[in-house]
Amino acid sequence: MLNIKNLHVQINDKEILKGINLNIQPGEIHVLMGINGSGKSTLVKTISAHYDCVVNAGSIKYKDEDLLKLNPTQRANEGIFMSFQNPVEIPGINNMYFLKTALNEKRKHLQKKELNAASFLKLVKSKTSEFNMDDAVLKRNLNEGFSGGEKKRNELLQLLILEPKLLLLDEIDSGLDIDAIKTVATGINSLLDGKRSLLMITHYERMLELIKPNFVHILENGKIIKTGDYSLALKLGKTGFKDIGE
């Protein structure tokens, strides 16, 4: 699904990623952990072609194609979805209209028929009721005046509607109460059908209990310094990052 080799990335003249190697197979769940500033978000942003991230060296292959050639929109429509740590507010764009446009852009890209308003509405309602979400946010402007929790749940809704192939989740659980974390985890799990892959940044053990990773990577200073399985995350929870480094 995703193959990263010797990736070097800088932001504002500062090298943040210093040689990342990462291989994600279809159906795998990977978790990135590490102290603040170790490069976790930069890695996720680089995969989705954020304008801040300048790739100096290395390669990223997605479905065996050179991903670095594609712009953010193309990557999105090829099935890469990134949830934002702080989703930006966009006044003037109705949330429902936004969702419909995003879905139909993707369908157009895949040469599928666009959904009309009625069938789209049906789809959204089925998702909100399945995951017990309040659909009042749909009538408001995109993220405008949303609470932290509402923004994160809105990210989940986008995820559920767009059904990406590769999920990049940057702290989708932060700022959520226990019940909301459960909702979000249930939503994510519903997408994990053994074909989709997930790369997730989280600081919460609770999230890892709900979505059990196959691989846990620890980043330090722009490099993956250790890779293990779920037990590594558990060990981290007890000892912290200090004793992990070698």
Add this chain to the structure above:
Amino acid sequence: MKNETLHKVISSEYKLGFETIVNSETFPPGLSGDVIKAISSKKDEPKWLLDYRLKAYKKWLQMTEPKWANLDYDTINYQDISYFSAPKKAPNSLDEIDPTILSTYEKLGIPLEEQKLLAGIAVDAVFDSVSVKTTFQDELEKLGIIFCSISEAAQKHPELLKKYLSYVVPSNDNFFACLNSAVFTDGSFVYIPKNVKCPMELSTYFRINALNTGQFERTLIIADEGSYVSYNEGCSAPMRDTSQLHAAVVELVALKDAQIKYSTIQNWYPGDENGKGGILNFVTKRGICKGDNSKISWTQVETGSLLTWKYPSCILKGDNSVGEFYSIALSSLAQQADTGTKMYHIGKNTKSTIVSKGISALKGRNAYRGLVRMAKSASNSRNYSQCDSLLIGNACSAYTFPHQEVRNKSSSVEHEATTSKISDEQLFFLNQRGISEENAISMIVNGFCKEVLQELPMEFAVEAKALLNLSLEGCVG
């Protein structure tokens, strides 16, 4: 000092004689009493109208070009302009039209027959439009509605024209209105009789010859007691014009219980990214709600011109009268817009609403300038103003100059203003959800303009949306 030089140049004897001027198809550049006489004679105007023009010209000579607007442009030399030109030779087919214009027509989804009309192709090639024109003229006539050119009105309805010309905009109102009064070429004249609701949107578009009225357009609309009319000016198709200066005057008169809705889409040539070649648009638009319970509503979408200087205003004289101003002004490339409105509350219980949306992109500069005045007599009156600015990119700018005067204690004035910017983060967010840069910008802009777009007549609103998207093409990345 500059004014003196100007005065000297203007008052100096015109080189060519009057007869020579009248006999030429297009007048040689220059302005003088003789030129004005020649315009009037070309149109076979009554003497009072010629006197009106000459009086305005005399006043204009003593006036100075206003410089208070937030606009930069080179000095206009009024002697370099030709003040009359016969309609240009009509092209024979679309093959003779500039392909860039044709491609814009296509992007706007304008049907082929209409494209021909817009491109000014000889009228006999567009039978459909002509028959549309005549059938609806018949219908209007049955209701007693007059809809013709100002020149025609001077011949056929002199008493109405004489009574209402300069009823709202005195000929010496301002420098540009005064110039227009002296040299106006043509424009629309509308009269709606008592208690008649005009059954269709009147549009310059149907009055074919109005498409070629040139740079000094004059429009006068009178809605008699209890009548209603909706008038659409311009269209979204690009208007290329070789003349740089445009100075139009529009006057609206609403008598008791009458309503006038005036919608504009202005898409004159904006010039290139360095501001070369664009139109300088200086327009005076003003309406009076003369009778009680009357209403005037201005809606404008301004996307063209290098320079826009325009303040559609309402004089709310009748008690309970209502004035509205809804505006979208988009400045991209090197365009500059200084636009807004004036609401003069004179009658009791008068109400005005101002919604202004300014969009600046690339090197565009956009200013809202507004005046709300509550006279002592305007008790229990209300105004609500909302001015929002949207910036796209880092080289553009937005300004707001609101001015409020309240001279009584029972009236209220409200003003809200916001400035926002389409940020890289917003664009990236939308891109990451699969929405391309251009679609993303158009979504944000359309959302931003929603309140104004919904004030436009249906078809006009569709055109306006397409036009906004087109005007913003390539303004990012």
